[in-house]
Amino acid sequence: MSAALPRQPGRLRSLGLGPGTVLTLLLLSLGGMLGLLDLVLSVFHITDGVLETKNGSTVLALMLVFLLAVLLSAWYRHRREALLQAVAERFGVAMRVRAMQAAIRRAARTDSAAGLGALRDIAAVQRLLTGEAVSGLLDLVGAAAALALVFYLNDGFGWILAGGMAATGLLAWLMGRVVGPAAAEAEAAIGAGADALSGRLLHADVVRGLGQMPAILTRWQRRHETALGLAEAAEARGDALRELQGVVALLTGFGILGTGILLVIEGRGTIGLVLAALLLARFALAPCAILIRHWRGWQAGLRAWARLRRVLEEDGEVAPKPVVADAPAGLVVEGLGFQPPGRERPVIAGLGFALPLGSVLLIEGANGTGKTTLLRLILGLLPPGSGRVLLDGQDTWFCDRGTLGARIGYLPQDIQLLEADIVTNIGRGPGAPPELVVAAARAAGAHDMIGRQPMGYQTPAGSSAGLSAGQRRLVALARALYGNPRLLVLDEPEIGLDGAARQAMRAAVEHARLNGAVVLVVTHEPATWADLADRRLRLGEGGAWEWDADGPGPSGHGQELHLAAAG
Structure with a gap:
């Protein structure tokens, strides 16, 4: 579907409002003047000529011509409004998916709901295109013609x-x-x-x-x-x-x-x-x-259009880059840096490492040192300020999200499930093969829990469905494990879990590792994962970072890289 959308959705020409459409609208607006022009000429002729001659046939002929002109004028105006309606509909179709994708990228980038009013903005622009404000703007052409005719008189x-x-x-x-x-x-x-x-x-x-x-x-x-x-x-x-x-x-x-x-x-x-x-x-x-x-309507429409353009320019679709042919399999982070706007110091600075398939990395650090930010950079949810992240040679920012997303499993701190049943949530949408859904649930230790629900895998799993926080986390873990991802990212997964659920979470990490996934675990409880992890990364203030002295660093030079980044 996205291939059919315009590559530059912020430009009116790409939405069907090119020179040909504008010229057609202007010509239809001039055609809509026929009724007025005929009325003016009829009044002029009747007042200065027919009243003196008292010729009723002339009056009748002028009335018939006036009726025809009014009908033609109404038809031209109707065609103009139909064309504007079509342009507005095309605008909505062309913008809806792309603007919402950009809005979601903005929400992920800014860690807020900024940009999620994109649908409202699209509707506001559509109302502007079909409202009287645009019609009045087009009628300015007729107004100029009327002014010229008055000068002629x-x-x-x-x-x-x-x-x-x-x-x-x-x-x-x-x-x-x-x-x-x-x-x-x-x-x-x-x-x-x-x-x-x-x-x-x-x-x-x-x-x-x-x-x-x-x-x-x-x-x-x-x-x-x-x-x-x-x-x-x-x-x-x-x-x-x-x-x-x-x-x-x-x-x-x-x-x-x-x-x-x-x-x-x-x-x-x-x-x-x-x-x-x-x-x-x-x-x-x-x-x-x-x-x-109608100043309020066109002002609101123009502000909505400005917001849409800003969202599309700042968070629009990113052109995928080709796979780096000589990149090693697994996860590669090269010179990664990120400094949020308005911050004096970077959150991530000069970070570089390589994790082969089957690796488990613990990411530790105090609150505010950039652990979740690092995960977002690795997942391609934030644009790096410097450097890049490669998963099996594919840049995670310059990529096709549909293709890359199928190879990634992600368990965030704040669990969000679709307002749908469990099978749809685990399968990342409707129509997932049941055997893959059950396999993911078993790997997450959620199969028995799901079996105890009143409707099994058809049990609703949305925010108001009644599942406990721990149950929702297990369903979200099964969703992350669905399809045996190449990269599994867990952000403080032990939160809110009892002993049995923690063991299930540990078993899921071991299952992913044995299946060849790279596993990243952000945690404040490293002892829970110490026996599973073969690498540990500690983040500090101002972008500083270091590898555990007991674990292998990138190319055996983890401490030197840390000093270069922090200094």
């Missing part, structure tokens, strides 16, 4: 209308420059407050058990009221500019009318000329008025 009318359009355009610009940032600040404040409240309520038992609900609601209410104040201030500015636009339109019409009356008095104009100019002026001012009236 009378230069004085043209300059008055040009001044009114310029003033209305200035108000629209002020709407974007003055009201837009204030509205964006209010939207961000409201969203931040809602995200903070949602994050707190994820741990409902803790909140209720410790009696924190009143304090949380009070704090959220203060933030929400502040955000609402910002939103009200932005809305007040928008209302003021909309009222000014109405005044500009009124003054423009009054100027044309007054000038027309003087021309009629002086014998240099007719009532038909004045009426035609007034109708054209009203049409010419309408698109800018629409942009001002």
Whole structure:
């Protein structure tokens, strides 16, 4: 499916909004002017000609022509809206999967839920494309044509209308420059407050058990009221500019009318000329008025588009690199470094080692020394600041995630299972071969536990399914072992497990090692794994690291590498 998506999804041209589509939209917008143009010409002709001749046949003919022009105008506008709807749908199809993948990569990279509003942003852009704001923007072409026609009728009318359009355009610009940032600040404040409240309520038992609900609601209410104040201030500015636009339109019409009356008095104009100019002026001012009236919608759509582009540019799909042919089998880490934005010192600096298949590495270190960050770098969930990680010669960052993911098993600290049954969770999705699912469950020591569940492997395993924390961890371990991965990564796997479950976890590590996997275990309890591990890596502050003196280091020079990295 991904092969059919555009390679540069942040560009409108790749979404079907290229020059041909834009030209078609502009031509359809001009076609939509037929009804107005015919109305203007009919009024002009009837007022200045037919009323004097009193020719009813001419009036009937003009009415029939006007009806045909209105029908054609409506058809052109309908086709334009259908085309915009198709562009919006194509936008959604092209962006949905890729934007969500980029958002998930961003969430993994930043260790937060940042970017997970991608679907909302896609919907906001779709509403922008199909709403009146884009229609008003396209109608500016017709407005320019109307202005040219007014100049053709009378230069004085043209300059008055040009001044009114310029003033209305200035108000629209002020709407974007003055009201837009204030509205964006209010939207961000409201969203931040809602995200903070949602994050707190994820741990409902803790909140209720410790009696924190009143304090949380009070704090959220203060933030929400502040955000609402910002939103009200932005809305007040928008209302003021909309009222000014109405005044500009009124003054423009009054100027044309007054000038027309003087021309009629002086014998240099007719009532038909004045009426035609007034109708054209009203049409010419309408698109800018629409942009001002719907400022909230197009501002929200443009902000959503900016966020989507930022997500796609910073966390978009990475082009896979070919396998390094002469790389040894197993895991190779070369000169790996990572310094989070805003941090003065790196978390990982100059780390390098090679682990052959069938190795077990313990990773130790105090809290905050970068153990989980190192796992993310190895798994390819974070882009390295320097260096690279190879699994059987494949760069874990510049890779096809679908292919690499099938060769990796990962048990994070925070267990997250799909809202599905156990067999779907262990099989990493629906349709997994049952024999492989059972084999993974047996390897994890979870088969007997699953058999005691009311529905066996069909038992729901989501967050509200009723499985205990230890049971969820065993299901997640079976998922990590599914398919005999080449790399098994366990982040503090002993958390929350009793003695029997710990023995099952140890047996799973031994099973993976004997099957030729490279196993990484992050732990604060090295004694639990000491007899299984043949290598130990200690992480320190500022990117420092060292190998255990009793274990083999990379190429026999582990301590020297450590000193170079730390110094």
